[in-house]
Amino acid sequence: MKLNIIANESEKAGTTALFFVKKSVQFSAVLSEAGEKQVESVLESMNDGPFEDLEYLEIDGRPTLFVDAAKERGLSNLDHLRMAAYRLACRSMKKQISSVSLMLADCADEQFKAILHGLHYAEYKFDAYKSKQKPNFQVTYEIVAGEHTAAFKKIAEEVAIENKAVVLAKNLINTCAADLYPAEFVQNAKTIAKYTPGLSIKVRDMKQLEKEGFMGHVTVGKGSSHEPYMVTLDYKPAKFNSKDHLVFVGKGLTFDTGGLCLKPPKSMPEMISDMSGAATVLAAIQAIATLKLPIHVSAVCCLAENAIGNKSVLPGDIFKAKNGKTVMVDNTDAEGRLVLSDGLAEAGEIGATHIIDIATLTGAMVRALGYAITGFFSNDDDLALKVINCGEACCEKFWSMPLEEEYADALKDKFADLKNTGSDAGAIAAALFLQEFVPENTAWAHWDIAGTAFTTKKWKYTEYGATGFGVQTLIELAREMSLN
Ligand code: BES
Ligand code: ZN
Ligand code: ZN
Numbered sequence: 001m002k003l004n005i006i007a008n009e010s011e012k013a014g015t016t017a018l019f020f021v022k023k024s025v026q027f028s029a030v031l032s033e034a035g036e037k038q039v040e041s042v043l044e045s046m047n048d049g050p051f052e053d054l055e056y057l058e059i060d061g062r063p064t065l066f067v068d069a070a071k072e073r074g075l076s077n078l079d080h081l082r083m084a085a086y087r088l089a090c091r092s093m094k095k096q097i098s099s100v101s102l103m104l105a106d107c108a109d110e111q112f113k114a115i116l117h118g119l120h121y122a123e124y125k126f127d128a129y130k131s132k133q134k135p136n137f138q139v140t141y142e143i144v145a146g147e148h149t150a151a152f153k154k155i156a157e158e159v160a161i162e163n164k165a166v167v168l169a170k171n172l173i174n175t176c177a178a179d180l181y182p183a184e185f186v187q188n189a190k191t192i193a194k195y196t197p198g199l200s201i202k203v204r205d206m207k208q209l210e211k212e213g214f215m216g217h218v219t220v221g222k223g224s225s226h227e228p229y230m231v232t233l234d235y236k237p238a239k240f241n242s243k244d245h246l247v248f249v250g251k252g253l254t255f256d257t258g259g260l261c262l263k264p265p266k267s268m269p270e271m272i273s274d275m276s277g278a279a280t281v282l283a284a285i286q287a288i289a290t291l292k293l294p295i296h297v298s299a300v301c302c303l304a305e306n307a308i309g310n311k312s313v314l315p316g317d318i319f320k321a322k323n324g325k326t327v328m329v330d331n332t333d334a335e336g337r338l339v340l341s342d343g344l345a346e347a348g349e350i351g352a353t354h355i356i357d358i359a360t361l362t363g364a365m366v367r368a369l370g371y372a373i374t375g376f377f378s379n380d381d382d383l384a385l386k387v388i389n390c391g392e393a394c395c396e397k398f399w400s401m402p403l404e405e406e407y408a409d410a411l412k413d414k415f416a417d418l419k420n421t422g423s424d425a426g427a428i429a430a431a432l433f434l435q436e437f438v439p440e441n442t443a444w445a446h447w448d449i450a451g452t453a454f455t456t457k458k459w460k461y462t463e464y465g466a467t468g469f470g471v472q473t474l475i476e477l478a479r480e481m482s483l484n
Contacts, residue, residue: 001089001123002140003116003156007149013142014099016062017088019069019081026069029103030144035060042066065091065100072460074372078114079395079460085118086461093122093137100139105146112148113155114395117472120163121461126174158291162475165287166468168192172279173454173466177255177272181226182303185254185275189231189301192286199289202232214345215319216338219329221304223259223312228304228339231278232346233285240294242484247352248285248474249343251336251359252278252303259306259332260315273466274336276453277358278303284474291475295482300346302339306332318416321345323437328416336361337420337430341437348439354383356477357434358447358470364426366451371459373397374452374469377431380443387445387473390480394472398447401428408432 004010009030019026023043031039038059043066056063069084092100104112119141127133145152172180172188180188186203193201206227209217214230221228253274257263263271278301285299313319318328322345327338336359347355369375374391376398378384384400391398410422411433418436422429431446438444452469455462462468 001119002138003143004140005143005145005149005152005156007144007146009101009103009144010142013101014063015056015065015092015097016059016101016103017065017067018103019067019084021070021080027104027107032060076392076395078110081111081114082118082121082395083460085115086121089119089122089139092139096137097139099142101142101144103144104152105144105148107148109148109151109155110393112152113159116156116159117163118461120159124167124170124461126171126465128171128175161287161290162472165283165475166471168286169276169279169283169471170466170468172282173273173276175272177305180272180275181254181305182221182229182252183226185252185278185301185303186229186231189233189282192282193233196286196289198235198237198292199285200234202234204230209342213320213322214342216321216340216342217302217304219313219317219319220253220306220335220338223309224305224307225309226254226305226307230342230346231301231303232350233282233299233301234350235285235289235298236296237292237294240296240482242295242482244353244481244484245296245298245351246354246356246478246481247347247350248281248297248299249340249347249355249357250277250279250281250299250301251275251340251357251361252301253336253339254303254305256306256333256335257308259335260308260312261332262308263333270454270456273454274306274360275303276360276449276466280358280449280453280470280474283471284478287471287475288478291479293478293482295478297478298347298350298352300343302343304335304339306335321437325418325436326416328413328419330413330419330421334420334430337433340434344434344437344439348442352439352442354481355438355442355444356387356447356474357444358449358474360450360453361448362427362430362450364430365448368427369399369451371451371455373399374447374449375399375401375427376445376447377401377403377428378443378445379403379435379438380445383443383445386477386480387447390476391473394476396469396473398473401431403431403435404428411436
């Protein structure tokens with residue numbers, strides 16, 4: 001797509017798109033009196049919702065598309081706009097409309113941002129494995145911005161950076177495990193660090209991990225022919241206001257067979273997405289560095305493949321985690337929390353004041369909240385509120401879950417300090433397990449994105465595959481915290 005942000009409408013503009021909510025146009029279009037009457041009667045003639053988008057009515061002698069910005073159920077006003085823009089862009093590409101004008105002179109900044117994200121989402125497709133790739137039809141969007149022109153140009157640059165990060169995360173997540181194993185993920189991270197000014201990288205291989213006692217990675221990764229890695233990326237701008245050091249920790253299981261506690265075959269292909277947390281934190285820090293946000297941010301990617309081999313961890317095996325606690329592996333399929341124990345320790349070692357870990361951690365969370373909401377846990381009310389608010393600004397839904405102490409006893413083991421499975425409340429048990437590895441005096445939030453990272457049926461802007469969930473909220477959190 002091409003964006004043309006201009007103050008006043010150009011004469012050779014093609015199709016006009018009007019967003020409407022209920023029966024009125026959302027952003028006041030520049031129409032003649034007759035045109036306005038015509039629009040009114042078109043909207044009036046529609047049955048009471050849900051409205052169908054209309055194609056090509058002649059208004060003021062110009063082809064005009066009506067786009068319903070209140071069509072779906074359960075979305076915020078901003079998300080409605082994103083969806084409307086997404087549908088508009090899908091339709092424009094499909095019908096090969098080369099130029100579309102949007103009259104946005106009275107559109108607020110965050111609304112414009114939402115519209116842009118919607119347009120970008122429509123461009124995404126993952127056809128790397130198709131024998132023939134078809135490029136998208138190029139649509140030029142003429143954004144008539146009036147006095148917002150300069151501000152909108154800046155927003156468009158920022159949204160392009162954010163979208164690039166979302167695309168990066170989606171591509172990594174959608175790539176199959178034969179092509180994206182831990183060492184290959186490391187190569188991607190190295191390339192990103194090399195081409196992103198201000199971003200440095202530290203890589204630990206199996207030997208180094210073992211030497212330093214990061215035994216979660218070793219325990220999970222040793223059964224695979226692909227060795228585990230831990231990658232720490234660091235972005236420390238020359239100038240920053242905030243004293244906070246925000247550290248993201250991502251679960252990066254490039255594939256999760258379940259190990260010897262083998263998963264059933266039906267849902268196994270989806271486990272290519274079990275590295276979504278690591279992809280999300282890598283993408284987010286790339287964008288944060290590119291945007292030059294004035295805050296110290298790091299990202300830890302915990303990379304391993306949970307496979308079956310003659311060296312695989314056996315149920316009942318006990319290992320000593322980085323913080324000294326011993327863990328009995330009760331179930332080899334509860335592997336994410338083991339690598340994350342190392343990631344949390346690493347976050348503490350590099351001086352985190354705030355940690356966000358993000359992981360496709362439990363099937364229990366999928367059953368609790370489904371595919372539209374990420375359940376999260378936090379030991380800090382202020383951070384929890386920020387997560388919810390930043391999520392809302394990015395049209396990503398979060399729901400705060402309890403770290404219920406009553407269930408903590410279920411994690412106790414007869415021989416070891418802890419075991420890796422616990423109470424029936426599976427998502428809570430996983431969070432309580434992680435809490436055992438959170439460095440002292442550190443604000444922490446754990447996002448369980450098992451339901452939201454990957455979709456097997458059409459959901460909002462995604463037909464099938466990675467949704468990119470979380471990338472934008474992480475960037476927004478860094479932006480918000482950089483203001484303090
Ligand atoms: N990667 C899975 C969780 C998952 C499930 C992600 C569905 C995406 C969709 C995780 O490693 C896992 O297998 N968790 C087990 C834990 C159990 C054995 C305590 C689960 O949730 O079943
Ligand atoms: Zn698992
Ligand atoms: Zn897993």
